[in-house]
Amino acid sequence: MKIVDKNVIAQTPDTRIVQLEISSPDIAQKALPGQFVVLMVSEKGERIPLTVVEKDTLGGTITLIFQEVGFTTRLLAKLNKDEALYALVGPLGNPTEIANYGKVILVGGGVGIAEIYPVAKALKDKGNHINAILGARTKELLILEKKMQEVSDEVCVTTDDGSYGRKGLVTEVLNELLDKQSYNLVYAVGPIPMMKNVSQVATKHKVKVIVSLNALMVDATGMCGCCRVTVGGQTKFSCVDGPEFEGAQVDWDELIKRNRAYLEQERHICKLPLP
Amino acid sequence: MKKEPLKVKELEVQKRITSFEEVVAGYSEQEALQEASRCLQCKNPACISGCPVGIDIKTFIRKIQEKDYTGAYLTIREKNNFPSICGRVCPAEYQCRKACVLTKKGLPFASLDTINIHFLERFVGDYGMKNNLTVPVEKNPALARFKVAVVGSGPAGLACAGELARGGIKVVIFEGLHNCGGVLRYGIPPFRLPRDILDFEIAYLEKLGVEMVTNVIIGKVKSLDELFKEGFAAVFLGLGAGVPSFLGVKGENLCNIYSANEFLTRVNLMSAFRFPEFHTPVNIGKNILVIGGGNTAIDAARAALRLQLIKGLAANTTIIYRRTEVEMPARRLEIEHARQEGVKFNFLVKPEEFIGDENGMVRKMRALRCELGEPDSSGRRSPVPIVGSDFEIPCDLVIVAIGLQANQVLTKVTPELKTDKYNDVIVNPETMETSIRGVFAGGDIVGGEGTVIEAMGMAKKAAAAIIEYLSKQ
Numbered sequence: 001m002k003i004v005d006k007n008v009i010a011q012t013p014d015t016r017i018v019q020l021e022i023s024s025p026d027i028a029q030k031a032l033p034g035q036f037v038v039l040m041v042s043e044k045g046e047r048i049p050l051t052v053v054e055k056d057t058l059g060g061t062i063t064l065i066f067q068e069v070g071f072t073t074r075l076l077a078k079l080n081k082d083e084a085l086y087a088l089v090g091p092l093g094n095p096t097e098i099a100n101y102g103k104v105i106l107v108g109g110g111v112g113i114a115e116i117y118p119v120a121k122a123l124k125d126k127g128n129h130i131n132a133i134l135g136a137r138t139k140e141l142l143i144l145e146k147k148m149q150e151v152s153d154e155v156c157v158t159t160d161d162g163s164y165g166r167k168g169l170v171t172e173v174l175n176e177l178l179d180k181q182s183y184n185l186v187y188a189v190g191p192i193p194m195m196k197n198v199s200q201v202a203t204k205h206k207v208k209v210i211v212s213l214n215a216l217m218v219d220a221t222g223m224c225g226c227c228r229v230t231v232g233g234q235t236k237f238s239c240v241d242g243p244e245f246e247g248a249q250v251d252w253d254e255l256i257k258r259n260r261a262y263l264e265q266e267r268h269i270c271k272l273p274l275p
Numbered sequence: 276m277k278k279e280p281l282k283v284k285e286l287e288v289q290k291r292i293t294s295f296e297e298v299v300a301g302y303s304e305q306e307a308l309q310e311a312s313r314c315l316q317c318k319n320p321a322c323i324s325g326c327p328v329g330i331d332i333k334t335f336i337r338k339i340q341e342k343d344y345t346g347a348y349l350t351i352r353e354k355n356n357f358p359s360i361c362g363r364v365c366p367a368e369y370q371c372r373k374a375c376v377l378t379k380k381g382l383p384f385a386s387l388d389t390i391n392i393h394f395l396e397r398f399v400g401d402y403g404m405k406n407n408l409t410v411p412v413e414k415n416p417a418l419a420r421f422k423v424a425v426v427g428s429g430p431a432g433l434a435c436a437g438e439l440a441r442g443g444i445k446v447v448i449f450e451g452l453h454n455c456g457g458v459l460r461y462g463i464p465p466f467r468l469p470r471d472i473l474d475f476e477i478a479y480l481e482k483l484g485v486e487m488v489t490n491v492i493i494g495k496v497k498s499l500d501e502l503f504k505e506g507f508a509a510v511f512l513g514l515g516a517g518v519p520s521f522l523g524v525k526g527e528n529l530c531n532i533y534s535a536n537e538f539l540t541r542v543n544l545m546s547a548f549r550f551p552e553f554h555t556p557v558n559i560g561k562n563i564l565v566i567g568g569g570n571t572a573i574d575a576a577r578a579a580l581r582l583q584l585i586k587g588l589a590a591n592t593t594i595i596y597r598r599t600e601v602e603m604p605a606r607r608l609e610i611e612h613a614r615q616e617g618v619k620f621n622f623l624v625k626p627e628e629f630i631g632d633e634n635g636m637v638r639k640m641r642a643l644r645c646e647l648g649e650p651d652s653s654g655r656r657s658p659v660p661i662v663g664s665d666f667e668i669p670c671d672l673v674i675v676a677i678g679l680q681a682n683q684v685l686t687k688v689t690p691e692l693k694t695d696k697y698n699d700v701i702v703n704p705e706t707m708e709t710s711i712r713g714v715f716a717g718g719d720i721v722g723g724e725g726t727v728i729e730a731m732g733m734a735k736k737a738a739a740a741i742i743e744y745l746s747k748q
Contacts (some may be wrong), residue, residue, distance in 0.1 A: 026496045040453060044553045046545070047453075072554060087453035089490040218545070218555070219461075221451055221492060221684055223517040224537035228528055235521065235528060240684065254528055257635025261530040265556035272551060 001085040004061055012140045017067045017111055018077045019053075025060030027052070027090050033118040034096030034212065034244055037062070038220045040087035041075045042275070048072050049217050049239075051115040051189075052091060065114035065143065071269045078274060092220050093243045096210075098122045102129065102184040105177060106152075107170050107198050109135040109190020113144050115212055116189050121151040123187075129153050131183070133173045135190065139164035171197045178205040185210065188247065192256050199247030209247035213238045216259060229255050280387060281310040283394050285612075292616050293584050295465045295548060299363070299394075299608075307398040311339035314390050317376055322392060325374025328354040328732040332371055332392055339395060348403040351396060352410045356434045356735070359404055359472050361728050362397025364463060366570070366606045370728075383601055404475055412483070414443030421745045424449060424507040426493045426685065429457020431513030431718025433480060434731040438738030439511075440483040444745065447507075448485060451492040451684075454544065457515055459727070461544040462536070462571065464578050467609075494685030499692070499714060508748065509713045509741050512700060513734065516719035517682040521675055522566065526629030529637040531558050535567070535575040535676035542578050548585065559586050560672030564640060566626055567676035568596040568603035573610060575674045576618045590617040595624045595668075597645055597658035621668070623647070625660050629673065640668045679724055699723055707737035708744075715741055 005021035027037060031052040038047050054063040068074045079085070096119050104123055108116040113134050124130050132152040136142035137160045149155050156173050157165030166173065171194070177183070178201065186209040188198040195211045202209035215227035215238040227238035230251035236242060284300040285291075291298050302310060320333040331350050338347035351358045371392045372378065372385035379386060402408075421444050425432045428450040436446045454460055456473050481487065491497065502510055519534035521527055538557065541547040545555035563583065565576040572594055580592040594613070596603060599622045603610060614620070628641040644664035651657040681698040693701045693710035700709055700716045707715045717733030719725055 026491070030496050044546070046554045075554075087490050089451065089453070089492060089496075091495060092492070218537060218540055219452060221517070222682065223461075223519070224540050225519050225521065225534040226537050230528055235523075251528075254635065258528065258530055260634070261558065262556045265550065265558075269551040269554065269556075 001088045003079055003081055003083055003085070006079070006081050009065065010141045010143050012138065015067060015141060016077060017065065017141065017143055019063060019065045020076075020079075021061045021063050022085065022088065023061050024088055027088070028055040028057050028060050028062050031055050031062060031091040032095035033098065033122040035091035035093050036220075036243060037064070037088055037090030038092060038217065039076075039085050039089075041072060041079065042086050044275075045075065045086060046072045047087070047218055047220065049092070049214075049220055051118075051212070053114045053117055065111060067111040070266050071274075075274055089220075093239060094241075096122065096187075096244060098126055100126050100128060103131065103182070104128045104185045104187060105131045105133065105174060105183050107133045107135070107174060107186065107188040107190065107194075108148075109170060109188075109194040110137065110141065111143070112188075112190030112194075113142075113148065116187060117144055117147055117151070119187055120148060124151045131177060132156070133158070133170045133177075135159070135170035135194065136164070137161070169197075170194060171201050174198060174201050178202065178207060183207055187211075192252060192259065195247060196250075196252040199250065199252075203248040210244050211247040211250065212243045213245060213250070213255065214243075214259070215255065216261070229258075278313045280313065280389070280391055281306055283391065288615050291466065292581055292590065295581065297469045298466050298612055301401060302394050302398045304398075307339055307395055308342070310391050311336050311395055314340070315376065321374045321376055322371040322390075325371040326354075327370060327726065327729045328735065330354045330371075330396075335399060336390070336392070336395060339399065344399060344402045345406075345408055347399045348408050349410060351399055352403075354735075355728065356437050356731055357430070357476055358396050358400030360400075360430075360459065360468060360476065361731070362393050362400050363468050363472070364727050365393050365396075366726060367393035368607050384607060404472070409479070410441070412441045414441070416443065418443040418742065418745055419445070421445065421508040422447065422506055423509045423511065423741060423745075424493075424502045425511045425513065427451075427457060427513035427515055427718070428455035428487065429513055429515050429718060429730065430459060430727040431515075431730040431734040432457065432511065433476065434734035435511045435513060435717065435738045435741075436485045437480055437483065438735055439741060440480065440485045442738070442742050444742070446485045448487045449491045449493050449497075450487065450489045452544065453489050455487050455489065457513070461540045462574070464539065464543055464574050466577065466581075467574065492684060494688050499685070499689055499711065503713070508745055509715065511734070511737055511741065512685070512709070512714065512716040512720060513718045513730070514682045514685060514700075514716070514720040516679040516724050518680040519675070520678045520680060522626055522677060524626055524628050526631060526637070527675070529629050529631040530635045531560060531637050531671060532629060532673045532675065535565075535571045535674050536679070538575050538674045539571070539578065542582070548578075548582055557582070558672060559583055559588065560670065561588055561591060562670050563592040563672045563674065564668065564670045565592065565594045565674045565676055567678075568594070568598065568605060569676065569678070570605045570609060572596075572674075572676035573605045573613050573618075575676050577613050577616060579672070579674060580616055580618055591619075592617075593619040593621050595621050595626065595640075595642070597623065597625050598647065598655065599623060602655040623658065625658060627665070630667075637670060637673055640670055640673065641665060642668060679719070681720055681723070697723055706740035707733055708740060713744065
């Protein structure tokens with residue numbers, strides 16, 4: 001659980017994206033693309049899920065990438081090399097089904113790019129043609145572009161402000177790609193509105209779309225139901241039934257509302273100085 | 276001469292409801308002696324048959340009468356590893372106290388004038404704890420070469436680990452959460468089971484040489500096969516029934532509808548009642564409904580009411596139950612405490628739908644009135660919804676406490692481990708051995724939701740079988 005390396009990989013005056021390499025030989029042995037861990041920064045901390053971005057089986061480490069968005073992620077970003085997490089458990093959730101689908105589009109929005117990277121890499125190794133669409137708010141917050149280029153056949157970058165790549169949304173690029181030729185699978189991770197829109201665009205083009213949901217979790221082993229989502233009219237637990245689901249089946253509006261359930265407390269605790 | 280049963284001292288209501296301090300104070304020595312003196316010392320004590328692990332109740336009460344508290348402690352410990360815990364959480368009115376001759380036959384639970392066996396057990400257990408009494412450790416050197424893995428650190432896992440360690444076996448407990456104790460930690464609130472008691476029992480096991488490894492989920496980071504490859508000679512599975520059931524009605528995924536497991540885990544394990552000092556939040560409503568009639572429902576309701584008062588809200592928490600008070604599976608003492616504290620009850624109500632606002636927050640529950648019909652398979656009169664009796668109850672937070680199912684994280688990835696239609700692990704009832712040789716199981720993962728004492732009973736039986744299994748190797 002010791003942090004063996006820490007890097008701020010992107011930052012603007014108000015946001016940072018941090019990469020941690022954490023010693024955890026057992027998880028490094030077992031983690032597969034699409035799986036996540038749950039960690040606690042301190043004894044008084046929350047349990048938060050984060051996707052395993054990379055693993056070094058020999059070195060016994062895993063890599064996590066996160067954006068400082070709230071209290072716990074800011075606290076996590078305060079930890080330095082050689083400090084340790086209070087708790088780390090995993091790998092959790094079902095791994096991505098890695099197969100030869102043919103032509104696959106992977107869409108990553110913001111820090112979600114970190115989550116599509118291991119999937120892109122595994123799909124590429126299986127012989128898929130990988131088309132990556134990476135979206136960021138602004139140039140400074142674009143992460144892993146080079147790594148994504150290494151595992152993709154084509155990469156297209158969009159920024160909200162046009163400071164890099166194409167100005168606009170990932171869904172516009174997706175729509176154009178799907179208009180031009182046929183693809184076998186779309187895989188998307190990012191902010192919920194992005195995943196919702198990607199799902200709509202892909203479904204309109206009759207392409208299967210897989211998303212990895214970022215529901216709130218507590219134990220993340222199926223014991224609490226905090227992460228329940230409605231998929232195809234049925235209640236599923238993101239932690240044990242997911243975290244990946246078919247985007248066309250997800251009740252996005254419910255998920256958006258459920259993820260806002262603690263906004264008031266989050267605002268309150270974020271005003272307090274970090275311990 | 277008929278003596279009145281001695282009521283146990285309790286924290287006064289006003290002090291309880293704004294804290295998570297223990298409610299029942301327990302007997303003093305004088306009180307224990309007085310209550311023990313009421314025991315008739317029957318020639319054929321029926322109470323023992325009511326105890327799931329067959330504690331020699333008659334003898335331990337006699338030893339209290341004789342002021343031989345150490346003897347009383349050792350008598351209980353022959354069958355029960357954790358008297359201080361069971362004396363607090365056992366539903367004695369359905370077990371030993373119901374079987375006591377002072378309870379009239381045919382009653383659904385013990386009469387009030389029955390001996391307060393559970394309070395006496397608690398007195399003895401706490402006496403043992405205060406005086407650091409231990410049972411003799413009979414380490415068999417022939418077993419010292421064996422290492423056994425215990426999966427799960429709830430009542431079953433802890434009991435099994437203790438038995439094995441006392442027999443001289445090296446035990447490693449693997450716990451998925453960051454803290455040991457299982458349901459005793461995340462489920463039962465501190466006002467019913469103070470954490471120092473649980474911590475004491477865990478520390479004692481560590482002193483016996485049991486190693487506790489937290490944050491490890493067997494079935495995810497390690498398979499059963501890998502445990503054997505790592506040199507474990509046998510495995511005990513105390514996986515528990517950790518998966519919450521939901522009602523399956525419309526609107527159940529609205530915000531502020533919790534499973535009791537989630538609500539209690541946030542409060543008990545994550546200390547959300549001390550937010551923001553502890554960082555895990557929990558929402559509290561002005562108008563809380565708790566659905567269900569078991570101990571978990573009562574625990575959730577009492578915790579919710581405390582949180583309302585701690586947050587400066589008026590106490591307004593209501594238990595919604597399909598049947599009536601008599602059919603509630605909860606402990607009678609807990610029902611009484613809940614009522615004293617201000618928890619309201621609305622019986623014969625069956626939830627049909629939850630209705631929310633534009634933010635997805637629950638705002639009301641639509642329900643049907645019920646009447647009692649014929650007894651069902653549980654022997655209790657069944658709730659029959661009355662057609663056309665629809666009505667609405669306003670609410671802004673709901674806790675669903677209608678039961679738990681098997682935790683399938685390990686069984687799903689271990690097809691050789693045979694399970695029944697409830698996904699519970701199938702065992703040989705004599706040995707608690709599963710379909711995999713050298714793998715034993717006990718607690719709620721065998722036979723579904725039960726009590727702490729039942730889980731410990733199974734664990735003890737499994738430990739004896741494991742010792743025999745290893746002795747033959």
